[in-house]
Amino acid sequence: MPTKVENWKDEVYGNEIRDHLMEFAEQGWESIPEDEQDAWFERFKWWGLYHQRSGQESYFMMRIGTPNGVIEPGQLEVIAEVADEYARGPAENPEFGDAYCDWTTRQSIQLHWIKLEDIPEIFDELESVGLGTQQACGDSWRNIVGCPVAGKDKHEHIDAWPVAEELHETFKGNDEYSNLPRKWKVAVTGCDQGCGQGDINDLAYEPATKEVDGEEKLGFNIRVGGGLSRKEPRFSRSIDVWVPPEQAADVGAGMSALFREYGDRDDRFNARIKFLVDEWGTEKMRSVLQEEFVDFELPTAGENMRESYTYNAGGDEHGDHVGVHEQPDGNYYVGLNVLVGRMGVDDVYELADLADEYGSGEVRLTQRQNVIVTDVDSDRIDEFLDEPLLENYEADPHPFMRGSIACTGTEFCSLSIVETKNRQVRYARWLKDNVAVPDGVEDFHIHLSGCTASCAQPQIADISLRGMKTRKDGEPVEALDIGLGGGLGENPHFADWVEMRVPADEVPGYIENLLATFEDERADGQTFREFIAEREEEELQDLAEAEETDYEDPYMHNTKMTWYPYVEDDDMQSSPAPTNGEGEPLQPADD
Amino acid sequence: MTTDVHQLDDGAWVSVNDSREVNVSNLWLLARSDFCGCELTDFLAEGFVDVSVDHPNIEARMAGRCIACGTEGVTDWLQVGRVIDPESGEFYAIDPESVHFPDKRRRLARPQK
Numbered sequence: 235m236p237t238k239v240e241n242w243k244d245e246v247y248g249n250e251i252r253d254h255l256m257e258f259a260e261q262g263w264e265s266i267p268e269d270e271q272d273a274w275f276e277r278f279k280w281w282g283l284y285h286q287r288s289g290q291e292s293y294f295m296m297r298i299g300t301p302n303g304v305i306e307p308g309q310l311e312v313i314a315e316v317a318d319e320y321a322r323g324p325a326e327n328p329e330f331g332d333a334y335c336d337w338t339t340r341q342s343i344q345l346h347w348i349k350l351e352d353i354p355e356i357f358d359e360l361e362s363v364g365l366g367t368q369q370a371c372g373d374s375w376r377n378i379v380g381c382p383v384a385g386k387d388k389h390e391h392i393d394a395w396p397v398a399e400e401l402h403e404t405f406k407g408n409d410e411y412s413n414l415p416r417k418w419k420v421a422v423t424g425c426d427q428g429c430g431q432g433d434i435n436d437l438a439y440e441p442a443t444k445e446v447d448g449e450e451k452l453g454f455n456i457r458v459g460g461g462l463s464r465k466e467p468r469f470s471r472s473i474d475v476w477v478p479p480e481q482a483a484d485v486g487a488g489m490s491a492l493f494r495e496y497g498d499r500d501d502r503f504n505a506r507i508k509f510l511v512d513e514w515g516t517e518k519m520r521s522v523l524q525e526e527f528v529d530f531e532l533p534t535a536g537e538n539m540r541e542s543y544t545y546n547a548g549g550d551e552h553g554d555h556v557g558v559h560e561q562p563d564g565n566y567y568v569g570l571n572v573l574v575g576r577m578g579v580d581d582v583y584e585l586a587d588l589a590d591e592y593g594s595g596e597v598r599l600t601q602r603q604n605v606i607v608t609d610v611d612s613d614r615i616d617e618f619l620d621e622p623l624l625e626n627y628e629a630d631p632h633p634f635m636r637g638s639i640a641c642t643g644t645e646f647c648s649l650s651i652v653e654t655k656n657r658q659v660r661y662a663r664w665l666k667d668n669v670a671v672p673d674g675v676e677d678f679h680i681h682l683s684g685c686t687a688s689c690a691q692p693q694i695a696d697i698s699l700r701g702m703k704t705r706k707d708g709e710p711v712e713a714l715d716i717g718l719g720g721g722l723g724e725n726p727h728f729a730d731w732v733e734m735r736v737p738a739d740e741v742p743g744y745i746e747n748l749l750a751t752f753e754d755e756r757a758d759g760q761t762f763r764e765f766i767a768e769r770e771e772e773e774l775q776d777l778a779e780a781e782e783t784d785y786e787d788p789y790m791h792n793t794k795m796t797w798y799p800y801v802e803d804d805d806m807q808s809s810p811a812p813t814n815g816e817g818e819p820l821q822p823a824d825d
Numbered sequence: 826m827t828t829d830v831h832q833l834d835d836g837a838w839v840s841v842n843d844s845r846e847v848n849v850s851n852l853w854l855l856a857r858s859d860f861c862g863c864e865l866t867d868f869l870a871e872g873f874v875d876v877s878v879d880h881p882n883i884e885a886r887m888a889g890r891c892i893a894c895g896t897e898g899v900t901d902w903l904q905v906g907r908v909i910d911p912e913s914g915e916f917y918a919i920d921p922e923s924v925h926f927p928d929k930r931r932r933l934a935r936p937q938k
Contacts, residue, residue: 238831269843272833288848464835464872503836503874644850648837651850651871685849686871687835703852703869704892710852713892734895794850 240415240499242273243373248412251277259353262815263292266350280374280412282367283353286346287648289797292812292820293323294348295646297370298360299377300599301402302384302395302422303341307595310586312363313343318579320356323347324810324817325801327645329656333579337572339639339691340419341599342370342377346646351815368406373414375405375490380422381429382600386561386608391441391539392452394424397482404483411490415497416505418490419461422454422482428543429555431601433469433726434460434694436507437489444476444536453478455535456485458519459511462688467728468508473520476536488527496522540724546679546694547723548763554602554677556636557629558615565593566615567608570624571631573662574640574655575603584623592618601691603639634665637679637696641689644793645800650684651701652712652738653789653799658682661742664785669746672753675762679721680745682714694720696762697745698729703792704737711790712738718748718774719766727767732774739787740780747778828878828908832885836872839885839905842914847885847905849873851921852892855903858927861896865924868892874899881907883916884928901927 236244246254255278258265266274275285284295298313305313317335323346326332336344348356360366369375381387384395401420405411411418422439423430432438439454454477460470477485498504511519524532544550556569570585577585585605589597594609605627610618619629628635638661641647643654661680671678681695692698698717703710714736717729736744756765766774793799797809810819826842833840839847855866871889878884884902903925906918919925 239833272831272840272843272845276833288845648834648845648848649872651869702890702892703850705867735892792850794848 236499237502239276239502242276243413245273246277248280248374248409249407251280255281255283256354259350263350263812264820277372280369280372282370283348284371286646287644287794289806289809290646290811292350293346294350295642296321296345296348296356296367297338298343298345298365298367299370300342300365301378302380302398303382303599303601304395305597305599306364307590309363309365310582310589310597312359312365314579314582314586316356316359317345317582320349320352321345321347321579324813325798327656328800329659330576331578334576335579335582336642337575337577337599337603337605339575339601339603339689340377341379341382341601343599344642349813349815349817366406369412373416374412374418375401375414376417376419378402378420378422379430379435379601381425381427382555382598382606383429383559383561383567383608384422384424386563386567387425388560388562389425389427391426392424392454392479394422394430394439397424397439397479398422400483401486405486405490411487411494414490414494415499416502418493418507420486426539426542428540428545428547428722429601431545431722432457432460433722434462434691435470436461436493437486438470439477439482440538440540442476442536442538444533446478446533451478453536454482455538456489458489458516459508461506461508462691462693463506463686464503465686466508467688467693468511469726471511471516472535473516473523474535475520475523476533481530484528484530485532488523491527492519492523543723545723546721548696548721548761554604554636555600555606556604556631558619561609564612565608566610566612567606568610568615568618568629569600569604569606570627570629571636572604572627573635574638574658576655577605577627581623581626585627588618588621588623632666633671633675633678634669634680635662636677638662639679639681639690639695641683641687643684643701645798647684649687651703651794652684652714653793654682654684654690654701656800657738657787657789660785660787664742664783665745668742668783669749670753672749672756672762674759678762692717692720693728694722694726695729696721697748698731699741702735704735706737706790710792712793714738714741716741716744719763721763727763730766730771730774732771732777733780736780737790739785739790740782742785743781743783744778746783747781751777826911826914828880828883828911828914830876830878830883832873832876836874836888839873839876839883841883841906841908841916844916846916846918847873853887853903853921854924855900856924856926858901860898860900860927861891861894863891863893866891866893868900870921877902878908880911881909883908903927
């Protein structure tokens with residue numbers, strides 16, 4: 235039997251949601267009938283709007299999809315203006331202020347505290363410069379991800395940007411593919427270093443050569459069925475198909491149509507295509523694609539470049555694109571570290587100005603929650619690096635700052651178990667001040683995800699942190715499961731979960747002890763990932779103990795039970811929500 | 826009016842009569858449960874897997890973990906609240922921190938409007 239969500243989608247879904255959204259916005263929050271809220275919140279996701287968690291009723295998270303993370307000249311200033319004017323909530327975040335942008339692990343942008351009544355104006359502003367929120371969430375083609383410097387990368391074999399752009403143009407707003415059984419995440423990689431993270435996407439285009447009519451051609455091998463969520467992580471699997479760039483969209487259409495027709499609409503937990511690949515196997519996936527969904531002969535897979543993948547491979551890596559790198563045209567791109575991917579709105583304005591002044595005005599987002607200013611003149615690199623903004627968003631960050639990624643967490647998210655971004659900021663600062671960086675380590679990934687949805691991609695980090703709870707002195711406290719040794723590269727590996735339910739204030743002590751053991755016991759030149767990989771489960775559990783240190787964690791209490799974790803009066807009953815279009819409470823808070 | 830229940834947002838919520846009522850991340854104390862070997866299972870709800878109505882009770886099966894012993898899995902049916910008067914549809918939540926007794930009965934049908 236189709237799920238309730240499928241029934242709602244049958245009634246209204248896709249492009250047509252917009253008219254309803256605009257009508258509700260015009261009439262205000264209270265115009266959504268209470269008994270229709272679930273249905274409309276589900277549908278609004280298709281237009282990039284996620285209703286925030288309990289205690290924050292009437293406020294939305296808005297996601298703006300920027301394909302391949304490319305923010306074109308002129309767009310970043312508008313993003314800052316929208317955040318400045320519309321993403322100010324009723325309370326301030328102690329680390330980031332009261333208006334900020336989140337750069338996400340899928341090269342998108344998230345704003346919070348958006349009021350329904352403001353959406354028409356926000357859409358007008360975004361769309362005036364070619365930005366949009368369409369399909370940023372919901373059951374359809376999501377934001378296309380890829381190597382963030384596609385077209386500007388010396389390691390590139392195929393410029394993946396036109397391909398990503400074509401996929402974006404073809405499948406955004408396309409009614410044929412607007413109602414899929416579940417989300418559909420696509421990665422396009424053109425370089426030989428694996429920066430597109432195709433291994434963790436539903437559909438991956440990976441660079442490969444193929445002899446066609448006696449001539450070696452560049453194109454893509456196709457992989458299907460990757461994803462990290464719900465304790466069921468899968469790497470995408472080859473279906474033995476190669477496609478030239480000009481047919482990339484045809485194969486994308488075929489694969490997503492196959493998913494549309496055969497994906498599980500009766501059980502949303504079993505709906506992602508990774509489960510269909512489990513069930514069918516890759517041979518059947520290929521044959522059904524060939525027989526039912528494409529009208530040309532699919533070539534078999536070509537010669538891939540996975541052997542040279544260094545992105546998040548644990549060794550000397552091309553890594554996260556942070557730092558100064560030459561482009562093929564002689565200009566440079568400069569990757570700046572954004573701790574946990576959140577940037578205050580004044581800094582976003584400043585970044586837009588600097589991109590205009592020193593580069594082409596283009597800024598790109600990475601899958602590591604960082605930003606890249608492209609097209610910087612070689613003569614002006616030093617001057618750019620001296621800009622005050624780069625004191626906080628460094629081109630040469632400390633390894634613990636550089637590798638820190640965090641999802642949204644209980645600040646806004648219904649699914650999360652624990653507070654994440656502010657905690658990870660505190661972790662990174664404490665580690666920087668107190669823990670010796672092991673010799674040779676320049677980039678150490680610590681990814682904190684508030685729950686099993688894995689938005690911070692914890693399973694592909696050196697140290698994976700996932701939200702949990704435990705009791706300390708009998709009281710429930712926020713805790714984290716700790717995994718070790720995950721990463722991508724030629725032979726990707728999910729982290730092994732080693733320490734479970736560690737109280738959040740004992741995690742920095744654990745990491746300190748772990749890295750001391752690593753430094754003491756590692757073989758010459760051995761990377762952290764190699765060190766973890768050669769040990770059995772029991773050995774891993776004996777590597778280090780969790781312990782309290784002078785690190786202080788202000789978020790040990792059940793942050794989910796607050797209306798907002800950082801305000802003095804955080805009791806759920808004190809929430810001003812829901813509010814009207816002016817942000818005034820619709821019901822007086824209980825005293 | 827039939828009481829209408831479903832899970833939402835990847836199992837983050839139990840929705841009752843189209844109102845989000847029970848959220849994940851609470852600790853539930855389970856007694857006489859064979860979920861794990863603990864006398865009282867100190868269960869962290871990470872996601873709602875199934876929801877059902879056994880008038881007047883609203884019940885759910887939850888994915889999660891006993892935070893005392895670490896056993897992971899899905900609970901049997903557990904009462905999460907009640908709708909006493911189907912006409913009004915008003916939902917009365919149960920305090921997760923009280924002691925609960927999971928029920929093995931399985932209900933496959935989900936009442937629809």
